[in-house]
Amino acid sequence: MRGVVQRVTKASVTVDGEIIGKIEKGLLVLLGVTHSDSEKEVKWLSKKIKDLRIFEDEDGKMNLGLEDIKGDILVVSQFTLYGDCIKGRRPSFIEAAKPEMANKLYEKFIEELKNYNIKVETGEFGADMKVELLNDGPVTLVIDTPENIK
Known part of the structure; x- marks a missing residue:
């Protein structure tokens, strides 16, 4: 399982011109x-992300976690993270x-994050999504x- 985690001041995901997920x-x-991948990877990655200390404290050091800043998570599925670009010009x-x-x-990953009492917004699996972030x-x-x- 692979997660690309971005610290954001805001992010949203839109499907068919409608915002379906939005966080500050x-x-x-x-x-x-x-x-x-299995549920073992889901549990490991959700806990790892929840526990990351990548938000700045009053001294400008990355010492604070998501819970400390009362932050939210926007989760967007992205199969292209497993694109292999070694051969040719078109990813495999x-x-x-x-998909199944x-x-x-x-869905299990989202459920695990919610079990930590984190506000979780999502994209729509398999949809053509537009993601905006700062x-x-x-x-x-x-x-x-x-x-x-x-």
Whole structure:
């Protein structure tokens, strides 16, 4: 499982001209799922993102977490995170999970974040989405789940 996590001052996702998810200060998470992912990866990644200390304290140091700033999360599914661009000019997406599996784990990821009492907004799985954000910092992290999660 792969998450691209961006610290934002605001972010939104639009489908068919309608805003379906919107947050102020918090995190935008673009989430990719691969074939070998399971609920173990969901639990690991949701906790890792929830616990990240990437918001600045009064001294300008990245010491505060999402809960400290009372931030929100916008989660957007993005199979293209598993695009392989090594060969040729057109990416291969064979490492991305099939939609049925990916959607199940995407929904589970959202549920896990909500279990932490975090306000979670979402995109629409499989839809043509337009994502707007104001990256704060900018701070952007790419987090892959480890191969051997216990």
